[in-house]
Amino acid sequence: MKGMIPVDQVPVGTKKNGTITKRLIRDKYLYSMLLPVIVFYIVFKYLPMGGEIIAFKDYRFADGLLGSKWAGLKHFELLFESADFWRVLRNTLLLNVYSLVFGFPVPIVLALLLNEVRREWYKRLVQNFLYVPHFISWVVLGGILVAMLSPSTGIVNLLLNKVFGIDPIYFMANSSWWPVMYTLSGIWREAGWGTILYLAAMAAIDTQLYEAAKIDGANKLRQIWHVTLPGIRSTIAILLILRMGSMMDVGLEQTLVLQNSSVLDVADVISTYVYRVGLQNMNYSYTTAIGLFQSIVGLILIISVNRVIKVSGERGLW
Amino acid sequence: MVAMNARTDKKRWLPQLGGAINALFLGLFSLATLYPFWYEAAASFSSSRAITSGEVMFWPVEFNIEAYKRLFEDGQLFISMKNTIWVTFVGTLLNIVLTILAAYPLSKKRLLGRSALLMFITFTMLFVSGLIPNFILVKYLGLMNSYWSLWLPALISTYNMFVMKTFMEGLPEEIEESAAIDGAGDWRILVQIIMPLCKPIVVALSLFYAVGWWNNYFQVMLYIGKSNKQTLMLKLYQMIRQVDQHLLNPAGGSEGVMQAMLTPEAIKAAAIVIAITPILCVYPFLQKHFVKGVLIGSVKG
Numbered sequence A: 001m002k003g004m005i006p007v008d009q010v011p012v013g014t015k016k017n018g019t020i021t022k023r024l025i026r027d028k029y030l031y032s033m034l035l036p037v038i039v040f041y042i043v044f045k046y047l048p049m050g051g052e053i054i055a056f057k058d059y060r061f062a063d064g065l066l067g068s069k070w071a072g073l074k075h076f077e078l079l080f081e082s083a084d085f086w087r088v089l090r091n092t093l094l095l096n097v098y099s100l101v102f103g104f105p106v107p108i109v110l111a112l113l114l115n116e117v118r119r120e121w122y123k124r125l126v127q128n129f130l131y132v133p134h135f136i137s138w139v140v141l142g143g144i145l146v147a148m149l150s151p152s153t154g155i156v157n158l159l160l161n162k163v164f165g166i167d168p169i170y171f172m173a174n175s176s177w178w179p180v181m182y183t184l185s186g187i188w189r190e191a192g193w194g195t196i197l198y199l200a201a202m203a204a205i206d207t208q209l210y211e212a213a214k215i216d217g218a219n220k221l222r223q224i225w226h227v228t229l230p231g232i233r234s235t236i237a238i239l240l241i242l243r244m245g246s247m248m249d250v251g252l253e254q255t256l257v258l259q260n261s262s263v264l265d266v267a268d269v270i271s272t273y274v275y276r277v278g279l280q281n282m283n284y285s286y287t288t289a290i291g292l293f294q295s296i297v298g299l300i301l302i303i304s305v306n307r308v309i310k311v312s313g314e315r316g317l318w
Numbered sequence B: 001m002v003a004m005n006a007r008t009d010k011k012r013w014l015p016q017l018g019g020a021i022n023a024l025f026l027g028l029f030s031l032a033t034l035y036p037f038w039y040e041a042a043a044s045f046s047s048s049r050a051i052t053s054g055e056v057m058f059w060p061v062e063f064n065i066e067a068y069k070r071l072f073e074d075g076q077l078f079i080s081m082k083n084t085i086w087v088t089f090v091g092t093l094l095n096i097v098l099t100i101l102a103a104y105p106l107s108k109k110r111l112l113g114r115s116a117l118l119m120f121i122t123f124t125m126l127f128v129s130g131l132i133p134n135f136i137l138v139k140y141l142g143l144m145n146s147y148w149s150l151w152l153p154a155l156i157s158t159y160n161m162f163v164m165k166t167f168m169e170g171l172p173e174e175i176e177e178s179a180a181i182d183g184a185g186d187w188r189i190l191v192q193i194i195m196p197l198c199k200p201i202v203v204a205l206s207l208f209y210a211v212g213w214w215n216n217y218f219q220v221m222l223y224i225g226k227s228n229k230q231t232l233m234l235k236l237y238q239m240i241r242q243v244d245q246h247l248l249n250p251a252g253g254s255e256g257v258m259q260a261m262l263t264p265e266a267i268k269a270a271a272i273v274i275a276i277t278p279i280l281c282v283y284p285f286l287q288k289h290f291v292k293g294v295l296i297g298s299v300k301g
Helices: A020-026 A028-056 A074-081 A083-103 A103-118 A120-135 A138-149 A153-164 A177-190 A195-203 A205-217 A220-231 A234-244 A250-256 A259-265 A269-279 A284-311 B010-043 B048-052 B067-073 B076-106 B112-128 B133-138 B148-154 B158-167 B173-181 B186-197 B198-217 B216-222 B232-240 B241-246 B254-258 B263-300
Strands: none
Touching: A020 A028, A028 A074, A028 A284, A028 B112, A028 B133, A028 B148, A074 A284, A083 A103, A083 A177, A083 A259, A083 A269, A083 A284, A083 B254, A103 A120, A103 A195, A103 A220, A103 B010, A120 A177, A120 A195, A120 B010, A120 B263, A138 A153, A138 A177, A138 A250, A138 B010, A138 B232, A138 B263, A177 A250, A177 A259, A195 A220, A195 A234, A195 B263, A205 A220, A220 A234, A234 A284, A250 A269, A250 B216, A269 A284, A269 B133, A284 B076, A284 B112, A284 B133, B010 B263, B048 B263, B067 B076, B067 B263, B076 B112, B076 B148, B076 B158, B076 B186, B076 B198, B076 B232, B076 B263, B112 B158, B133 B148, B133 B216, B148 B216, B148 B232, B158 B198, B158 B263, B173 B186, B186 B198, B198 B263, B216 B232, B232 B263
């Protein structure tokens, strides 16, 4: 659009040329809008980045940020030697792998099924139902899950017992069941919501392709395989790559609500560990070192992801 | 065409049967998604005895409103709900104002230093600083126990800001240019011309922000120690996590022990119902705008 306006018709006020001072003065009101924004980013985004230096100090509140003694790489050495670190790192990665392997395909399948529903009102109804959990706090979702899965009073165990005669299962307090419930709860909350981008991509597929496939005698399944799936391939690829970029993040709110002291061997992730050990035991420097490790790996991941996207010919994230 | 007509009836009803199975499956799936909420609602009107013995499945058993009565009498939950409404209202307002103030200038290609500013902002999405430095910052700024500890660090969601910027870049430039020729300043153009055009995206992003505020509990747990300032979700969290709470909440250790009495299931269920009712009331409106917001956001990628 912008390229279509001949340069000589662009009004004086919007020209991109002129001396630096003239342009600064011309746009002074725009800069005045940005002033609080820049202050916000400096104070609440960049200052904490500077605060990461306490990972290299023995930080104490009384001594302050600058007054605390330097500790070199001591905390990182402690970190890499501690069993805790490898445990929370493993858990962080494992929970991400579970969510990726089991959670990622669900919205795709749901979107494919929804796309085949011919009655528009029914499709919309199902969509509206599926989106609900996305808007509900993890506190509520976790509370409901814990109540329903309780071994003594939960409806799930009571039913299992009545119907199959199975002994109560400690779903939320058993180290093998907990990751399953974690993954399922994530699917419960986000699977429906995750269909939106796929459905939008499917809506953009040319209907003539389906007509052509029908004439060639392709049944529904073959139409899905040969028309719908290729049509959403790039959406799948982008979302998959983006998901890979956040392999170091585990939803803190979700994990905190679902975890309890008896499953910490599988449920303790970097963020909950930092919260518990850092803030409860005031091990500020040590846990900042873990946090810094997480941030740096996260940064490397996202940069690599962006490179992959750009190499594959799509528009990058930045 | 002849060949197609000649096909057996079997070929005709097979796709229809498939469609019916598909519809049935999706129906069951969506009911399964909603069942836990339904169960909680039924439980909240049942006796605690009926809940713990597993008699409640679809409808209240031994119907009563005792749980709601006790929550009303206690009043705590409603104080916290009032706090949540305040936090949500002011927080969302601040978010929207700041998001617009960032997005509008940055949507102007003519702005000197625009790409440097964009890089300055984008970097904060890539390198996310840890919990401890943020906690220490809030403490140093003296924001503890004030709602500013929630609002200030979350003034702008960079992702939402980029969604807004993308939307503004898509507005026709001619309108603005004619206003500029008429001598209107940037502030006036923003308020009188741009803002009305941005209504759909402002609504969508307000809802994004508001739901986030309504559901937030972690920052409240970190920064708001005073019991009478705590929000609905934190109260609910404490109610649900009462057993483990004194282990998990360093800030309110003594309180955790005090609350370690078990709350009856029916009261928990009633509190959950009260907490999600406002969201469900605005839900039809909410999800329409949310979907719009997601789709605008995805254009940029």
